[in-house]
Amino acid sequence: MEIAQLLEGKQWWWVGVNWGTRQGLAVLSSRDTHTERIYTLNILKFLAQHMSPEKVTVTVRLVRSFEHRNFKSVVYHDVNVNQTVQEFLNVLQNDLSSKPGLPPPFKKYTYDTLKIIHQAHGAKTNDLVVSLDNDDQLVLKEASTLKEAGVAHETELACFKREDYEKFKKNPVVLW
Secondary structure: OOHHHHHOOOOEEEEEEEOOOOOOEEEEEEEEOOOOEEEEEEHHHHHHHHOOOOEEEEEEEEEEEOOOOEEEEEEEEEEEOOOEHHHHHHHHHHHHOOOOOOOHHHHHOOOOEEEEEEOOOOOOOOOOOOOOOOHHHHEOOOOOEOOOOOOOOOEEEEEEOHHHHHHHHHOOOOOO
16 A cells, blocks of 8 residues: 555554664554554655655855855755756856845845855854855865765755955954
């Protein structure tokens, strides 16, 4: 019986979570009143089958000014991690010009670089805009895919102009 058919028209109840296995086992159960059969559904397996690992949610922090700490975060759902960094930057540029609720200075600015700020369940930096460390590991190379660059579900990326970043890195003075 297919999982979608199991879910339809049944009343499910929570059984529990067993983290003894490597993947964990979250279980829902239901009793079919006609056949008196009890169905068990591994939620994690169900989600793995029905949610594409190639599509992730990414938060992009648009940095307009490092000196003034002027940035705006935008969330993108269903981002294909098999596209190149350059393709994603092009998608961002095209989308930002028509994004409602985004101030005009952010819409008209030219962004050319992406850097990983934070990954899900990882440590965050104390820098308010973007960390100035580990550029060789965290700055995404344009020719690589997002997946190869280390972008996973719920990754936070900084999007900025490389020239402004290098200038701020030489003299990291905040003007406010």
